[in-house]
Amino acid sequence: MINTFVLLGGKAMKTETKKQRITARQLTLCGMFAAMVAAGAFIQIPIPYMDYFTLQFFFVLLAGLTLGGCYGAMSVGSYVLVGLVGIPVFAAGGGIGYIFRPSFGYLLGFIAAAWVTGTLSRRLEPNWRNYFLSCLAGFAVTYGIGIAYKYMILNYYANTPATWTVILLSCFPLDMPGDFVLCLLASQLGLRLHKSGFRLD
Secondary structure (H helix, E strand, C coil): CEEEEEEECCEEEEEEECCCCCCHHHHHHHHHHHHHHHHHCCCEEECCCCCEEECHHHHHHHHHHHHCHHHHHHHHHHHHHHHHCCCCCECCECCHHHHHCCCHHHHHHHHHHHHHHHHHHHHCCCCHHHHHHHHHHHHHHHHHHHHHHHHHHHHHHCCCCCCHHHHHHCCCCCHHHHHHHHHHHHHHHHHHHHHHCCCCC
16 A cells, blocks of 8 residues: 655645556466456367257356456456457357447346356355356346347348347257356356465455
C-alpha cells in the first residue's frame, strides 16, 4: 500500500493507492486454463443415438473455481480473443467472422460464467454445495447469454425466424443435461483442488 499526503485548503489529506501486479504464477495458470478450455472444444464425448458433447464448459467452470472471478474471466476471455484473431481454437475454426455464428453467444457466456462462478465460490463457504450452486449460476448465465445471442442472430442477421421456445428446445436432450452433469463434476474436482491448495487467492 502506497501512502501519499496531499495538502488541500491547509489540511493534510491521506490518500491510498493500491498497486497490483500480475505475478508469473497468475499468468501461468491463466494461460494453462485458457489452453484447457481450447482443448476442451475438441474433447468430444459421443452419446449413443444422439450426437456428442464436449468438455469445454467443464474447464470454464474449473477456471472460475480455481482462479476466481477476475482471473477466470481473463483466462477464458483470452481464449476467445485468440480464436477471434484467426487461430482455429473454436470447435468450427476461428476468425472474426465467428461473431456471426449463432453459437458465438455461448463463448461470450463462457467468459461471464467464469466470472460469476469464481466470484460466488470466493464469497461462499468452500464446500461442495456452494461450489455446485456457483457452477449452476455459471450454467444459467452461459445459457441465458447463449440463447439470447442465438435468437438475435437467427432472427435479425441470418433471416431465419426462430422462436424462443424452438431455440430453448434445441438445447435438449443433450446440451443442457450434459452441462448440468459437468457442473456436478466440476464442483467435486474444484473442491479437491481447493483443499490441495491449487488455486489463486
